[in-house]
Amino acid sequence: MRLLGGAPALLALVLAFPGPAVAQYGVGQYGVNEYEMQYGEPIDVTIESLAMMPESYYERAVRVSGKLDMLANAGRSSGSPLAWALGDFGSRVVIAPVRAVAARFEDDARRWVGREIEITGVVQQGTNPETQQQGAMIYFWKYYGPQERKPEDRPAAPQATLEDLLTRLGQWDGETVRVVGQFRGANLYGDLPSASRRRSSDWVLKNDVFAVWVTGQKPRGSGWRLDPQLRRDTGKWLAVEGRVRTVNGIVYVDAQKVTLAKAPSPTAKAKDVPPTPPPPLNPPVIVVYLPREGARNVPPDTVFQVQFSNDMEETSFEGRVGLRYAGRPRPGDRVLDAITISYDIGRRALKVDPGDLLRAGRMVELILLPGIVDLDDQPLEARPGHDPGGAADVLRFQIAGTFFTATPR
Numbered sequence: 237m238r239l240l241g242g243a244p245a246l247l248a249l250v251l252a253f254p255g256p257a258v259a260q261y262g263v264g265q266y267g268v269n270e271y272e273m274q275y276g277e278p279i280d281v282t283i284e285s286l287a288m289m290p291e292s293y294y295e296r297a298v299r300v301s302g303k304l305d306m307l308a309n310a311g312r313s314s315g316s317p318l319a320w321a322l323g324d325f326g327s328r329v330v331i332a333p334v335r336a337v338a339a340r341f342e343d344d345a346r347r348w349v350g351r352e353i354e355i356t357g358v359v360q361q362g363t364n365p366e367t368q369q370q371g372a373m374i375y376f377w378k379y380y381g382p383q384e385r386k387p388e389d390r391p392a393a394p395q396a397t398l399e400d401l402l403t404r405l406g407q408w409d410g411e412t413v414r415v416v417g418q419f420r421g422a423n424l425y426g427d428l429p430s431a432s433r434r435r436s437s438d439w440v441l442k443n444d445v446f447a448v449w450v451t452g453q454k455p456r457g458s459g460w461r462l463d464p465q466l467r468r469d470t471g472k473w474l475a476v477e478g479r480v481r482t483v484n485g486i487v488y489v490d491a492q493k494v495t496l497a498k499a500p501s502p503t504a505k506a507k508d509v510p511p512t513p514p515p516p517l518n519p520p521v522i523v524v525y526l527p528r529e530g531a532r533n534v535p536p537d538t539v540f541q542v543q544f545s546n547d548m549e550e551t552s553f554e555g556r557v558g559l560r561y562a563g564r565p566r567p568g569d570r571v572l573d574a575i576t577i578s579y580d581i582g583r584r585a586l587k588v589d590p591g592d593l594l595r596a597g598r599m600v601e602l603i604l605l606p607g608i609v610d611l612d613d614q615p616l617e618a619r620p621g622h623d624p625g626g627a628a629d630v631l632r633f634q635i636a637g638t639f640f641t642a643t644p645r
Contacts, residue, residue, distance in 0.1 A: 271334075271377045272297055275358045280437040286359065287327040288583060289541065290372030292524055293359040298374065299437070300329070301354040301454070304345060307366040318342055319365035322355070322374075330364050330373045331355060337377060344381055351382040397500075398446035401480060401487045408480040415448070415489065416497050417441035419455055419472045422464035432486040439464040441476055441489070443500070450476055453491035460496060463582060466547060468611075473497045519617045520546035520610040524585075525631055534635050536595070540588040540602055542631070546610040548586075550579045556607050559590055562599040562632060569595065596636035604628045 272278065275297040283302050286293060302322035307330070321328045333341040334357075357376025364371050396413040420427055420440035427440050427447035438451045455462040455474065462469040475497035478489040524543035527534050559572040574591030594600055606628050608616040616628040624630040 271358065278356050280435070283322055283324040283327045283329050285583060286329050286372060286374075288580070288585065289524065289526060289543070290359065291526060291528055294372070295358065295360065297356065297358050299354065299356045300374065301352055302329075303350060304348050304353050306345075306349055307364075318345070320345060321366075322353070330362065330366075330371070331357070332362070332373060332375050333379070334375055334377045337379070341379060344379075348381055353382060354380040398441070398443045398448055401448060401489075402446045405485065405487070406482050409482050410479065412477065412479050412492070413489075414475060414477045415441065416473060416475050416500055417443040417446075417448075419462055419470055419474050420447065421462075421467065421470045424465075424467055424470060428486065432484070434488070437464075438488075441474060448487040448489055450478070450489050450491050450494070452478065453494045455494055457495055473499050517612055517614060518545065519614045520544050520548060521617050521619055522604075522629055522631070527633060534633050536593040536636055538590075538594065538633070538635075540590075540631075540633070541585055542588070542602070542604075543583065543585045544610070544616075545584075546612070546614070547581070547584055548579065548616075549609050549611055549613070550581065552607060552609045553577055553579060553586060556605040556628075557586070557588060558603045558605070559588065560601050560603065561595065562601050566598075572600075594635045598635050600633045600635055602631040602633070604630070 275295065278297040278299040281293065281298045281300055283300060286298070286300065300322065302324035305321045305323050305328065307319040307321055319330070320332070321330045355374060355376040356378040357374045359372055359374055361370055362373035362375075363369070364373075394411070394413055396408065396415055398415055398417050401408050401413075401415065418441070420442045422436075422438070423430060423433060423440050425440075427442050428449060433449065435451060437454060438449050439455055440447055441450050442448075453476075455464065462472060473496070475495045476489055476491050477493040478491035481488050481490065521544070522542055523545045524541075526541040527538060557575070557577050559575050561569055561572070570592065572590055572592065572594075576589045576591055578587045579585070580587070588602060590600075604616060604624075604627060606615065606626075608628055610616075618624045618629045622629070
């Protein structure tokens with residue numbers, strides 16, 4: 237198992253947090269976390285994102301959750317460490333604890349196979365013990381285990397309303413309650429002051445004019461998930477069980493459980509707080525593309541991936557995405573007319589498969605034509621400082637062995 241390079245000796249200290257319902261273990265929980273000093277504050281990501289675009293997260297601290305799996309060849313040889321992975325919705329990423337938490341994690345993990353845990357670590361390249369291939373791995377220094385008791389074994393949380401929490405500020409602090417409200421995403425409607433958001437994964441629950449932050453659990457469950465960044469996912473009624481706390485007049489619910497729910501009454505409806513205007517709409521642009529700028533030896537069988545800043549209208553890509561060889565035609569060139577495209581709504585990512593091996597040493601242009609729009613019918617714009625000519629945007633890639641650039645035409 238490869239350990240993180242440059243880890244200070246201080247990281248050998250291991251602290252455990254014995255919560256009443258959730259197992260937590262990690263380095264630096266009550267002081268400075270040296271790993272986060274080295275790799276930055278962790279960002280919340282999904283396993284799907286890591287599986288689709290791992291290069292975007294290399295050498296970055298991340299926080300991710302999923303169901304714990306033991307890899308197929310784990311522990312086959314005597315004395316070899318066990319190997320683990322996290323899975324979610326068909327995607328999987330290999331994980332490995334750093335030395336400071338490895339022994340404790342292996343003891344805990346044997347009881348948690350098939351259950352959801354959360355880890356915090358850094359994404360680096362490593363060897364998959366199951367396939368012996370190089371790929372993205374998460375080397376983690378902190379983890380949260382699943383709830384130690386089954387939900388049916390826990391006493392039911394008392395029912396409260398969001399109005400109760402907001403009109404009796406502080407009186408519910410420390411209490412575990414069940415509240416029902418409408419999902420409002422990552423404060424997409426300005427229900428709460430933006431500066432009051434504690435973590436990037438926090439989201440808003442609202443009923444009538446009463447809104448609170450929900451933290452600690454993502455808005456998803458068995459067979460369903462909501463995206464805090466998508467307005468079309470808002471409006472769903474959710475029930476949240478968690479502990480209440482009030483900070484500077486803002487109420488937070490540290491969630492232990494999130495489930496789908498019915499509206500409290502036929503007339504219950506979340507009202508927007510007037511008159512906070514929505515932020516101005518920004519036109520969509522390309523923000524990430526793979527292969528990335530500076531890559532060398534782009535394989536002839538590469539499948540290109542392009543991620544956008546906005547949610548795109550999937551049907552607008554039809555007939556407006558093309559590949560061609562740059563420059564004058566050469567003997568043996570074939571028209572690249574067998575391409576297939578697919579759009580991942582959740583990741584805002586377009587996948588372009590050439591459908592043929594690309595010619596070695598040639599420059600290939602990925603062309604996005606005018607007419608590609610986002611869900612607000614805003615047309616795709618070229619990246620700042622780039623002139624794509626008559627196209628909406630153009631990416632260029634050098635195939636097989638020569639210097640690669642991904643700059644517009």
